[in-house]
Ligand SMILES: Nc1ncnc2c1ncn2[C@@H]1O[C@H](COP(=O)(O)OP(=O)(O)O)[C@@H](O)[C@H]1O
């Protein structure tokens with residue numbers, strides 16, 4: 001009995017270790033011998049999402065019909081949390097996944113394309129402007145980008161997002177910023 005229990009616990013631990021073998025640095029999940037591309041890089045939330053049912057529904061509905069939705073408001077009012085919750089709930093609608101572009105640590109506007117490229121798994125190619133490579137990479141993809149904390153590099157983000165939205169019809173962007181980005185066709 002004790003042995004059976006120990007064996008069962010051990011077996012469960014092995015299954016769990018296999019299932020949880022996620023390497024976030026490489027954005028890959030390993031399931032036994034097969035490697036599958038994950039569909040998002042959204043961080044795991046340690047607390048439950050509270051309230052905001054109406055806003056959550058609004059965000060999801062607007063995303064279905066708008067290419068760019070920006071959640072604006074003062075710091076700490078819940079923009080990021082709402083964006084991440086909405087994104088997590090619609091991930092399955094995007095064939096090529098949902099990718100968080102975290103701009104909080106990007107202080108140089110020149111680093112914005114690099115942050116986008118890293119989020120979607122695009123490597124820099126010598127002799128090719130990263131913004132061009134990015135729009136080429138995203139052109140035929142159906143994905144959602146969650147672009148968080150745009151306020152301190154707003155012009156560079158707006159410029160890049162305008163390029164992406166002009167050339168990549170199946171890309172949707174959910175941004176958070178203390179102020180609107182000022183992009184064409186932005187909904188705030
Ligand atoms: N609806 C919510 N449910 C649970 N926690 C929330 C909710 N909204 C915000 N928070 C928490 O409050 C804090 C501030 O929210 P955050 O989304 O980071 O604000 P902002 O992005 O507007 O600066 C975070 O710790 C976040 O997890």
Ligand SMILES: [Mg+2]
Nearest residue numbers: 079080149176
């Ligand atoms: Mg935030």
